[in-house]
Amino acid sequence: MAGQSNPQLSIFTAAEVEFLAEDEQIDIVPNVRMDTLHMICGDYGPFRPQIPVRVPLWLAIALKKRSKCRIQPPDWMSVEKLTQVLEDEREAPREFQPLPFHYVEISRLLFDHARDDITDPYLVRSLLEDIRDVRFHKVESGLETLSGKTHAVKLKNLAAMEVNIVRPFIVRALQCFYKHDNEDLIKQAANELDSQPVASDRVPRRTLRPR
Amino acid sequence: MGEDGRGAGSSFGTQDTDFEWSQGHRAAQASSDVEIFRRVWRNEKAAPEILPYDHLLLQRIREQILLMEDTLSTFTGAASDELTLSMYRMDIDRTMFLLRAYLRIRLLKIEQFAMHILRTEELWERLSQQEQDYAQRYIDILQKHMEQTVLSKLPFGYQSMLRQATSSEEDDMIPEPTLDTFVFCKSKEPIGSLQLDDRGEEVVDMLTDDLYILRYRPVKRLLETDRIELV
Structure with missing residues (x-):
């Protein structure tokens, strides 16, 4: 694949995107009593049995793993909301519906660690998969419109994990278009494209002055 | 979903307690330091060139980690409960991960574009003192290595690490972002x-x-x- 020749293009690993998503806030209902946690990432708690409290996702999952709480899936993860999103997503062929920036990772983490807290997990999961498919289809058909004249691509509401997946290909494609469309820049781009100062066959090389 | 995230779901008077607690702890808003730092890390990873090093932010992050480690060690002495401790531990680990990941991506860029950074004052100023030392030593070692293994064995006129040949009009062997x-x-x-x-x-x-x-x-x-x- 085109993106592979330059590993630098996929700058975030999936795990790193997930790490960022774990700082999103979520409501939990603890079943233990615990004082307020004064952490580097903020103050959370106090935790009282049966009283909902908002914490970062990683904390919620850590407590859940120890069976110390129930996680309340966010509003947008309800069958009702997702059905609406899917419908809107299908109706607007050129736009992405607003979903949380980390919706892929959040829903995935909740399915992995708190499946029993999700109502209608099968339906929710299949809705999420349908939404993902529709969105990727839009990205793919959008790719067909890329050309040398493309200076900007608008992808409002595209989510973090989606960005990460399409990044290597799109960036590579746009770079190539840009390079071939700007003849005067080729020399410079050739120097810069190769991070190692090794001349490769495909890249135009500076001709040496005869001695 | 509440984007601001703060206090949206809690109906307790967290605000007041926060201020009492902040004595001896961080100030109430200090939590945003990590938030800022997450963004800084993200930008650094996504940008092709090296970005400015925010000395004050990094210093605050380091201090918070140290302070937290300190607090934890006193906790461990007292008979504190396991659960709370492990949560604090995770918080520190996450912040440490962020710090390491940030410094690493910068080192990676420094190694990749060391010569270019050294020769561009604006970029050189963006490095911390330690990073400047590192870059300088890296270049020295690289230069020595290149000379010993390759350059000294090339014909005269092709022995520069910076130029393809002495007849090149400019330094054309320096990788740039x-x-x-x-x-x-x-x-x-x-x-x-x-x-x-x-x-x-x-x-x-x-x-x-x-x-x-x-x-x-x-x-x-x-x-x-x-x-x-x-x-």
């Missing part, structure tokens, strides 16, 4: 019309929270002034 690469950027506020090419033919109108794939060079200034972020 591709500033014309494309990045995914999100606007944090209305940017207005943004000119994308030199001729002013290509203009986009960025509103708040827009997501665009753009060439890095035209949005460089916006990133420096913190009006957009890279994702």
Whole structure:
């Protein structure tokens, strides 16, 4: 694949995107009593049995793993909301519906660690998969419109994990278009494209002055 | 979903307790340091060139980690409960991970473009003292290595690490970052019309929270002034 020749293009690993998503806030209902946690990432708690409290996702999952709480899936993860999103997503062929920036990772983490807290997990999961498919289809058909004249691509509401997946290909494609469309820049781009100062066959090389 | 995240779900008077607690602990708003740092890390990873090093922010992050380690060690002495301890431990681990990941990505860029950074004052100023030392030593070692293994064995005229040949008009063997690469950027506020090419033919109108794939060079200034972020 085109993106592979330059590993630098996929700058975030999936795990790193997930790490960022774990700082999103979520409501939990603890079943233990615990004082307020004064952490580097903020103050959370106090935790009282049966009283909902908002914490970062990683904390919620850590407590859940120890069976110390129930996680309340966010509003947008309800069958009702997702059905609406899917419908809107299908109706607007050129736009992405607003979903949380980390919706892929959040829903995935909740399915992995708190499946029993999700109502209608099968339906929710299949809705999420349908939404993902529709969105990727839009990205793919959008790719067909890329050309040398493309200076900007608008992808409002595209989510973090989606960005990460399409990044290597799109960036590579746009770079190539840009390079071939700007003849005067080729020399410079050739120097810069190769991070190692090794001349490769495909890249135009500076001709040496005869001695 | 509540984007601000703070206090939206809790009906307790957390505000007041926060202020009492903040004595001896961090100030109530200090939590945003990690938030800022997460963004800084993200930008650093996504940007092709090395970005300025925020000394004060890094210092605060380091201090918070140390303070927390300190607090934990006193906790361990007292018979504190396991659960609370492990939560604090995770918090520290996450912050440490962020710190390491940030420093690593910078070292990676420094190694890749060491010579270019050294020769460009603006970039050199962006490094911390330790990073400057590192870059200098890296270049010294690289130079020595290249000379011993390759350059000394080449014919006269081709022995420079910086030039393909002495007849080259300029130093043409120094890797530089591709500033014309494309990045995914999100606007944090209305940017207005943004000119994308030199001729002013290509203009986009960025509103708040827009997501665009753009060439890095035209949005460089916006990133420096913190009006957009890279994702």
